[in-house]
Amino acid sequence: MLTSPPSFSDIKRAHQRISEYIIQTPVMTSKNIDEIAGCELFFKCENFQKVGAFKMRGAANAIFSFTPEERVNGFACHSSGNHGQAVALAAKLAGAKAYVVMPKNASKVKIDAVKGYDAEVIFCEPNDQSRTQACEDVISRTGATLIHPFNDYNIIAGQATAAKELIESVEDLDCIIAPVGGGGLAAGTCLIAHHLDPNMEVYLGEPVAVDDAYQSLKAGKIIPNQSFDTIADGLKTTVGEKTFEILKEHVKEVFTVTEQEIIDAMKLIWERMKIVIEPSCAVPFAAILKNPKVFNGKRVGVILTGGNVDLSKLPF
Amino acid sequence: MLTSPPSFSDIKRAHQRISEYIIQTPVMTSKNIDEIAGCELFFKCENFQKVGAFKMRGAANAIFSFTPEERVNGFACHSSGNHGQAVALAAKLAGAKAYVVMPKNASKVKIDAVKGYDAEVIFCEPNDQSRTQACEDVISRTGATLIHPFNDYNIIAGQATAAKELIESVEDLDCIIAPVGGGGLAAGTCLIAHHLDPNMEVYLGEPVAVDDAYQSLKAGKIIPNQSFDTIADGLKTTVGEKTFEILKEHVKEVFTVTEQEIIDAMKLIWERMKIVIEPSCAVPFAAILKNPKVFNGKRVGVILTGGNVDLSKLPF
Numbered sequence: 001m002l003t004s005p006p007s008f009s010d011i012k013r014a015h016q017r018i019s020e021y022i023i024q025t026p027v028m029t030s031k032n033i034d035e036i037a038g039c040e041l042f043f044k045c046e047n048f049q050k051v052g053a054f055k056m057r058g059a060a061n062a063i064f065s066f067t068p069e070e071r072v073n074g075f076a077c078h079s080s081g082n083h084g085q086a087v088a089l090a091a092k093l094a095g096a097k098a099y100v101v102m103p104k105n106a107s108k109v110k111i112d113a114v115k116g117y118d119a120e121v122i123f124c125e126p127n128d129q130s131r132t133q134a135c136e137d138v139i140s141r142t143g144a145t146l147i148h149p150f151n152d153y154n155i156i157a158g159q160a161t162a163a164k165e166l167i168e169s170v171e172d173l174d175c176i177i178a179p180v181g182g183g184g185l186a187a188g189t190c191l192i193a194h195h196l197d198p199n200m201e202v203y204l205g206e207p208v209a210v211d212d213a214y215q216s217l218k219a220g221k222i223i224p225n226q227s228f229d230t231i232a233d234g235l236k237t238t239v240g241e242k243t244f245e246i247l248k249e250h251v252k253e254v255f256t257v258t259e260q261e262i263i264d265a266m267k268l269i270w271e272r273m274k275i276v277i278e279p280s281c282a283v284p285f286a287a288i289l290k291n292p293k294v295f296n297g298k299r300v301g302v303i304l305t306g307g308n309v310d311l312s313k314l315p316f
Numbered sequence: 317m318l319t320s321p322p323s324f325s326d327i328k329r330a331h332q333r334i335s336e337y338i339i340q341t342p343v344m345t346s347k348n349i350d351e352i353a354g355c356e357l358f359f360k361c362e363n364f365q366k367v368g369a370f371k372m373r374g375a376a377n378a379i380f381s382f383t384p385e386e387r388v389n390g391f392a393c394h395s396s397g398n399h400g401q402a403v404a405l406a407a408k409l410a411g412a413k414a415y416v417v418m419p420k421n422a423s424k425v426k427i428d429a430v431k432g433y434d435a436e437v438i439f440c441e442p443n444d445q446s447r448t449q450a451c452e453d454v455i456s457r458t459g460a461t462l463i464h465p466f467n468d469y470n471i472i473a474g475q476a477t478a479a480k481e482l483i484e485s486v487e488d489l490d491c492i493i494a495p496v497g498g499g500g501l502a503a504g505t506c507l508i509a510h511h512l513d514p515n516m517e518v519y520l521g522e523p524v525a526v527d528d529a530y531q532s533l534k535a536g537k538i539i540p541n542q543s544f545d546t547i548a549d550g551l552k553t554t555v556g557e558k559t560f561e562i563l564k565e566h567v568k569e570v571f572t573v574t575e576q577e578i579i580d581a582m583k584l585i586w587e588r589m590k591i592v593i594e595p596s597c598a599v600p601f602a603a604i605l606k607n608p609k610v611f612n613g614k615r616v617g618v619i620l621t622g623g624n625v626d627l628s629k630l631p632f
Binding site: 026047048052109267270271274275276277307311312314316 | 342363364368425583586587590591592593623627628630632
């Protein structure tokens with residue numbers, strides 16, 4: 001188990017460890033979108049990843065870092081969606097049991113998917129206290145090991161592999177941008193970007209409504225979200241201590257975007273690129289459209305984080 | 317200009333002619349979808365094609381088959397959508413003017429796209445008579461050459477290149493299935509399939525609501541559609557004389573599907589494969605799900621025809 005921010009070797013080992021359990025997702029481009037954005041965009045399509053999101057990378061790395069003996073009592077997690085699916089599938093592939101604590105109001109698509117991977121779903125109220133209690137209960141009942149969704153160096157090393165594939169497959173990227181929720185993907189992206197190219201600019205996109213990363217980096221300390229009212233349901237979480245320390249050192253700037261900007265950006269990608277993406281992964285693209293001077297003429301890597309959307313509840 | 321059904325050489329020449337103007341679209345697979353369908357499906361993603369549909373192949377082949385001198389007065393077509401976009405873009409790439417007759421009730425996304433390729437849009441009433449009249453008017457006014465959407469051997473040769481790429485990139489396909497509207501794609505798919513492998517089974521999918529191909533093949537003569545009430549707006553057209561003659565000789569079976577089966581199949585592909593497809597191209601997949609005994613255990617090529625959907629009018 002990693003006890004400090006992943007080194008380049010740690011991330012390479014993580015990539016090898018998970019390679020047979022993940023999809024090396026394609027990088028898509030669109031001349032049409034490039035014209036609109038005024039820059040060259042390279043979209044890493046983690047919406048095509050197993051379980052429909054990059055979360056499979058971190059969960060697989062965390063779970064397969066345990067020995068078979070250590071996997072006997074299974075794994076537990078709490079998640080509003082993608083991390084739960086990822087732990088469920090990674091545990092299943094590792095021959096272990098998964099217990100997933102989900103808020104009662106999680107989308108049906110995500111609940112069904114978790115159950116489809118043979119995990120036991122435990123419902124809680126949609127608040128931190130109920131979630132923590134439900135998680136503690138299941139761990140004391142089963143002896144399962146907790147897989148934290150982001151504040152864990154093994155998770156961070158796994159999530160870093162998405163940007164690793166992107167940077168290694170596209171020549172001469174000037175910068176890379178990812179969304180930030182709890183910060184697992186963001187921290188992994190920062191680390192691997194600077195391991196591979198110390199001069200690469202790393203940006204983050206965040207909804208104004210849950211701008212804890214923006215506020216925390218400005219204040220130099222973690223400022224938790226007070227509201228959670230965003231369509232980008234993967235980004236409601238406040239950054240963790242481990243992820244925040246990494247972001248502090250590596251992120252050039254966090255751009256915030258409004259709900260309408262997220263919806264417009266999401267619709268544009270659906271319409272022009274013909275792919276299904278979650279609101280959360282429209283956030284970096286919305287940030288690019290909002291800040292043309294920053295990105296103008298550059299070669300920009302964009303992590304599209306996932307594609308798990310409830311089609312009966314689309315915002316357009 | 318071709319005056320008989322395209323030979324293998326004709327289709328190879330068409331493919332060379334259009335190669336720099338089209339995208340060699342990816343073939344996607346999904347273990348999840350395969351499990352549901354009980355067979356191995358290889359989806360040719362023409363939703364990622366230029367203009368968002370396979371129609372670019374036929375239009376580019378037809379237009380670039382003319383000499384630069386023959387292109388001077390431009391090209392005209394009538395189309396509820398994708399063919400219009402394709403003629404508009406292909407003409408633009410050939411340095412020629414395009415005139416596109418569209419029904420007043422065509423989707424806004426498609427009208428905007430045609431205009432975006434610098435074509436002149438002429439609106440007509442949504443019926444055959446008005447459409448034909450508007451087309452004749454524009455041709456007599458401008459001297460433009462008509463590009464028929466399907467009943468044209470150059471169009472058929474162009475559309476055949478989608479199945480050509482699919483069959484050449486996937487080993488040992490047992491069968492291939494495409495949707496049928498006017499029959500340009502269907503005829504091209506038949507021809508190239510049997511040029512490459514005389515034993516390959518070619519199936520078609522068609523909405524029950526517009527089952528002219530099914531009825532016509534049963535009767536041995538063209539039976540025009542009487543109603544046009546289907547969500548699969550690319551398939552409302554009755555097969556043409558040239559396409560029907562080819563289908564008669566090559567198609568093993570036409571499967572019809574209901575509107576609800578189309579919507580369910582479309583939703584399943586959006587949800588599981590994270591790609592945006594039109595209702596028309598959910599029709600073959602719906603046919604596969606409806607006829608498990610025919611496809612069970614086989615390696616099946618499926619042409620996904622396009623991804624131009626009005627996101628504000630989704631059926632789910």
